[in-house]
Amino acid sequence: MRISVDISLYPLNENYVEPILSFIDQLENNPKISVKRNSLSTQIFGEYADVMSCLNRDIEAVFTALPESIFVLKLVGMDREHVVD
Numbered sequence: 022m023r024i025s026v027d028i029s030l031y032p033l034n035e036n037y038v039e040p041i042l043s044f045i046d047q048l049e050n051n052p053k054i055s056v057k058r059n060s061l062s063t064q065i066f067g068e069y070a071d072v073m074s075c076l077n078r079d080i081e082a083v084f085t086a087l088p089e090s091i092f093v094l095k096l097v098g099m100d101r102e103h104v105v106d
Contacts, residue, residue: 022069023100026076029062030083031091040087047079055102062093066102 032040045063049056054067054075065072076094083090 022098023067024069024072025097025099025101026065026072027062027095027097028065028076029093031093032083032087033089033091034087040083040090044079044083047082048075051075057102064102066100 030041030044031037045056045058048054048063048065051071053071054065057064057066065075067075080092083092
């Protein structure tokens with residue numbers, strides 16, 4: 022099953038831009054998922070197991086480096102990659 026996830030990352034420190042860009046770069050380096058950036062969040066699309074594995078690994082890396090961070094995730098049980106809003 023393919024899913025869609027909308028992700029927002031909020032590092033709670035003054036140097037917040039670099040951790041956000043680094044997190045998005047990690048997502049984009051995964052060939053099993055598709056990534057779309059926008060000004061408020063990032064969307065990822067792919068097979069459920071691939072997306073969840075990627076999120077598990079990459080979110081844990083952020084929390085290890087910056088435990089004072091917040092993630093907001095919205096999961097949709099279908100692939101909305103090509104849906105025009």
